[in-house]
Amino acid sequence: FPSHDRGRVAFLIQSKKINPESQLLARVKLAHALLYLSRGIPVVYYGDEVGMTGSENGNDQRARQDMFATQVSMWKNEKRVGGKPVGSGDSFSDKSNPISLFLQDLSKLRAENPALANSQMQIRYAKGPVFAFSKRSIGDDREYLIVLNNSAKTQKVEFETATNGKWQRLLGSGKLVGVKGKAKVDIGAFGYAVFNYRDWE
Numbered sequence: 001f002p003s004h005d006r007g008r009v010a011f012l013i014q015s016k017k018i019n020p021e022s023q024l025l026a027r028v029k030l031a032h033a034l035l036y037l038s039r040g041i042p043v044v045y046y047g048d049e050v051g052m053t054g055s056e057n058g059n060d061q062r063a064r065q066d067m068f069a070t071q072v073s074m075w076k077n078e079k080r081v082g083g084k085p086v087g088s089g090d091s092f093s094d095k096s097n098p099i100s101l102f103l104q105d106l107s108k109l110r111a112e113n114p115a116l117a118n119s120q121m122q123i124r125y126a127k128g129p130v131f132a133f134s135k136r137s138i139g140d141d142r143e144y145l146i147v148l149n150n151s152a153k154t155q156k157v158e159f160e161t162a163t164n165g166k167w168q169r170l171l172g173s174g175k176l177v178g179v180k181g182k183a184k185v186d187i188g189a190f191g192y193a194v195f196n197y198r199d200w201e
Contacts, residue, residue, distance in 0.1 A: 026190035051081035
């Protein structure tokens, strides 16, 4: 979704008036989890990692803020998701934005588990606010399961997998119990979780 022609991810999400302001950071992180863990190569539009949002209509030049220190008052005062307006500073110095830290976690997870980046993807569950899919690591017969919840309420779902037995959580929050080829998952509001287990069936 990175494109200055369409607007930044935070701008697109906040433009949906049904979403309270307090949910913006959680929704932005959830969108990046989907981007990094589903099929394809993730690309983040520069500045999204430090919470840049864009201004006015959010498109084209209004989404092209400079990462360097700026003299443009509009950009100095523009709100940042997960942080404060940049003011007279530069955006390269922001090392603590929660979006940036989350993207580092996602990148590290993909590097340590190549199947999350390169393996086939199979949708396991897509109903209401919950989307779950698995990826298979062919070399060592390891199944990875990714569960996303686009709701302000905890969700409990059950669906089939290719794996029997216990799962371990690699990232995110939530609980998964595997019983006879089925996964019973509790996933919190705007939650994301990555689980894995060996022995593909």
